[in-house]
Amino acid sequence: MSFEGRSDCGHQLSLRSVHDPGGLQFSAPVKSGPPKEPPKPAPPLPPRWQRWLLPIALAVAVFLLFVPSPDTKTTTSLSYTDFTSRVADGKVSSVTIDELGAVTGKLEDGTRFSTQLPTALDMTALTSSLQAKDVEITAESAGAPWWTALLAWLPLLLILGLLLWSSRAAQKAMGAGVGGIGGFGRSKAKIIEAERPTTRFDDVAGYDGVKQEVGEIVDFLRRPERYAEAGAKGPRGVVMVGPPGTGKTLMARAVAGQAEVPFLSVTGSAFVEMFVGVGAARVRDLFAEARKRAPSIIFIDEIDALGSRTVSPGRIGNDEREQTLNQLLAEMDGFDQSTGIVVLAATNRPASLDPALLRPGRFDRQVVVPLPNQSERTAILEVHAKNKHLEPGIDLTVVARATPGFSGADLANLVNEAAINAVRDDRSVITAEDLDTARNRVLLGRRETSNALLPEERHAVAVHESGHALVAQLCEHADPVAKVTILPAGMALGVTEQLPEAERRLYSEGYLNDLLAVRLGGRAAELIVFGEGSSGAANDLSGATQIAARMVVEFGLSPALGPIGYGSESPQYLGQATEENLRRAYSEQTQRVVDREIARLLGQAEERAITLLRAHRTALDHLARLLQERETLDGAVVSQVLAEEAGDIGRSNGRGSGRNAPLGSAPDKFEAWD
Numbered sequence: 001m002s003f004e005g006r007s008d009c010g011h012q013l014s015l016r017s018v019h020d021p022g023g024l025q026f027s028a029p030v031k032s033g034p035p036k037e038p039p040k041p042a043p044p045l046p047p048r049w050q051r052w053l054l055p056i057a058l059a060v061a062v063f064l065l066f067v068p069s070p071d072t073k074t075t076t077s078l079s080y081t082d083f084t085s086r087v088a089d090g091k092v093s094s095v096t097i098d099e100l101g102a103v104t105g106k107l108e109d110g111t112r113f114s115t116q117l118p119t120a121l122d123m124t125a126l127t128s129s130l131q132a133k134d135v136e137i138t139a140e141s142a143g144a145p146w147w148t149a150l151l152a153w154l155p156l157l158l159i160l161g162l163l164l165w166s167s168r169a170a171q172k173a174m175g176a177g178v179g180g181i182g183g184f185g186r187s188k189a190k191i192i193e194a195e196r197p198t199t200r201f202d203d204v205a206g207y208d209g210v211k212q213e214v215g216e217i218v219d220f221l222r223r224p225e226r227y228a229e230a231g232a233k234g235p236r237g238v239v240m241v242g243p244p245g246t247g248k249t250l251m252a253r254a255v256a257g258q259a260e261v262p263f264l265s266v267t268g269s270a271f272v273e274m275f276v277g278v279g280a281a282r283v284r285d286l287f288a289e290a291r292k293r294a295p296s297i298i299f300i301d302e303i304d305a306l307g308s309r310t311v312s313p314g315r316i317g318n319d320e321r322e323q324t325l326n327q328l329l330a331e332m333d334g335f336d337q338s339t340g341i342v343v344l345a346a347t348n349r350p351a352s353l354d355p356a357l358l359r360p361g362r363f364d365r366q367v368v369v370p371l372p373n374q375s376e377r378t379a380i381l382e383v384h385a386k387n388k389h390l391e392p393g394i395d396l397t398v399v400a401r402a403t404p405g406f407s408g409a410d411l412a413n414l415v416n417e418a419a420i421n422a423v424r425d426d427r428s429v430i431t432a433e434d435l436d437t438a439r440n441r442v443l444l445g446r447r448e449t450s451n452a453l454l455p456e457e458r459h460a461v462a463v464h465e466s467g468h469a470l471v472a473q474l475c476e477h478a479d480p481v482a483k484v485t486i487l488p489a490g491m492a493l494g495v496t497e498q499l500p501e502a503e504r505r506l507y508s509e510g511y512l513n514d515l516l517a518v519r520l521g522g523r524a525a526e527l528i529v530f531g532e533g534s535s536g537a538a539n540d541l542s543g544a545t546q547i548a549a550r551m552v553v554e555f556g557l558s559p560a561l562g563p564i565g566y567g568s569e570s571p572q573y574l575g576q577a578t579e580e581n582l583r584r585a586y587s588e589q590t591q592r593v594v595d596r597e598i599a600r601l602l603g604q605a606e607e608r609a610i611t612l613l614r615a616h617r618t619a620l621d622h623l624a625r626l627l628q629e630r631e632t633l634d635g636a637v638v639s640q641v642l643a644e645e646a647g648d649i650g651r652s653n654g655r656g657s658g659r660n661a662p663l664g665s666a667p668d669k670f671e672a673w674d
């Protein structure tokens with residue numbers, strides 16, 4: 001094991017404490033949802049007053065529609081009988097009658113009234129009785145005066161005008177001039193963006209394999225006619241598959257930038273709106289636009305939103321989604337190869353894609369964009385540190401080593417956080433410490449002070465973490481301990497970090513079993529020292545159970561079940577089992593065996609952890625004490641404590657840790673073999 005002095009950067013978190021709800025699978029740290037960098041700049045919004053204009057105008061229009069005009073308010077409406085009896089009583093002073101028999105008028109006391117004649121034929125009888133009473137009569141043609149008509153139509157005209165205006169404005173903002181249906185959807189945000197990105201492959205660090213695969217697209221877009229001449233079919237659709245934040249959008253933009261063609265981007269979810277038919281129309285618009293600008297690239301992010309084979313009940317109607325998808329398929333089938341349009345898509349849920357999308361002539365190529373490996377992480381860090389001032393001597397490979405499981409977006413975020421940290425301290429130079437703090441923040445959320453813990457809780461956490469650390473140090477296959485801390489970080493009350501000597505792709509049975517023992521080591525320590533467990537182990541338990549379940553169900557590591565794998569669909573990058581994966585179609589009997597086997601593996605692991613810790617009770621107590629005193633201990637201290645314990649017994653020759661103990665040798669004979 002090598003630990004570089006006090007630089008905390010060289011540590012990788014491969015195991016987190018019980019108290020930490022975001023459990024870890026294998027060596028991949030689980031990030032507590034670091035805020036992702038926005039993938040693209042937010043579409044420019046119209047000035048604030050313009051944004052308010054539409055709702056305000058609509059409100060005015062509705063008001064005009066429904067609120068009666070003032071003179072109707074003071075007009076009493078009379079029944080015809082009432083009206084004639086008032087005429088007979090001589091209470092009516094004047095009336096205005098139109099051709100259709102609508103009567104308005106004034107009573108002697110000044111009140112205005114209105115009424116309707118039963119039929120226009122009554123007119124002669126009425127006029128004579130009115131004349132008899134000396135009522136002033138005005139006749140009017142039926143058509144209301146022009147301004148009345150205008151007033152009646154004004155609200156509608158207003159609404160129409162505004163809709164027209166807003167859809168024009170939205171189009172202008174889009175720059176694409178995409179003709180538009182669905183004014184409401186449009187005015188909400190830019191749906192189709194067309195631009196010429198300046199991003200180049202050089203801006204995408206690492207991923208040489210991916211670049212090579214998409215390189216052909218660049219070539220095709222540069223000279224589509226060459227392909228046509230040779231009768232060769234160029235690429236049509238490529239779907240990039242990978243976890244969030246791995247730079248799929250960035251890569252797509254780089255393809256467009258490298259080929260120097262327009263880039264039209266849209267997200268799958270933006271297609272599928274509330275109204276049936278809108279999505280399909282948008283797809284049509286999109287392809288029409290791409291044709292106009294060909295050669296060009298269409299990029300559809302989150303394509304699973306419309307090309308998913310599972311239905312999300314209660315959400316957007318299935319009809320709409322299907323229509324949109326069908327339109328997309330039709331467009332992809334329809335376009336002429338020589339036009340030079342390539343559709344790139346991205347998803348992080350490849351398993352949920354509709355198979356129809358993946359058929360030849362559509363997205364028939366899949367490019368996996370995995371989480372970056374260590375050297376790629378270094379390269380990504382370098383890209384993002386390029387225009388920042390790093391303290392001389394900072395080794396980004398150390399940071400890269402300490403960040404397995406980080407995506408490109410996480411790393412970009414880390415560098416930015418470090419810069420923010422420096423600014424907070426009024427510095428312009430980023431130090432190694434800034435980077436470490438930023439890493440922890442990205443990883444675990446904001447660090448809190450440990451004062452929040454009660455003294456007895458602190459003791460419990462110290463014991464618990466010591467348990468993890470000692471078991472990790474004592475198990476042959478486990479990764480060495482890098483750091484133990486009882487400083488609460490994020491939601492975790494304490495953390496034990498392990499640093500793998502190399503990045504792992506393959507996990508041996510021995511490693512997995514050790515992993516289980518280490519995960520259960522915290523609880524084992526609590527059981528030994530306090531005689532009882534605590535709620536603090538919940539996260540360890542669920543993490544361990546997940547690992548054990550995968551060992552049984554996916555990896556064929558259970559003798560009782562034998563070599564059967566109900567494996568996950570995409571093991572290439574998904575480090576963890578999803579519930580979906582674990583809920584496979586096997587019989588109830590098998591389920592029972594699975595449950596039993598999981599319990600057996602966990603039971604064995606706990607027993608091993610307890611045995612190990614019992615054998616090293618002195619070291620356990622010592623380490624817990626040290627932790628309470630100093631809060632954070634380097635991994636070296638853990639082996640030192642073990643060495644001292646061995647020394648007390650008089651057998652130590654300075655080697656200290658029992659990491660080289662052959663597995664299966666009775667752990668309580670630890671002193672004997674050193």
Ligand SMILES: Nc1ncnc2c1ncn2[C@@H]1O[C@H](COP(=O)(O)OP(=O)(O)OP(=O)(O)O)[C@@H](O)[C@H]1O
Binds near residue numbers: 037204347380
């Ligand atoms: N290989 C890389 N080199 C440099 N920067 C990267 C790389 N990968 C990711 N990034 C950074 O991460 C940011 C987010 O990446 P991007 O939005 O392309 O990821 P994504 O895979 O499309 O994510 P999602 O699946 O969530 O849409 C980028 O803007 C960039 O700053």
Ligand SMILES: [Zn+2]
Binds near residue numbers: 019519522
């Ligand atoms: Zn724990």
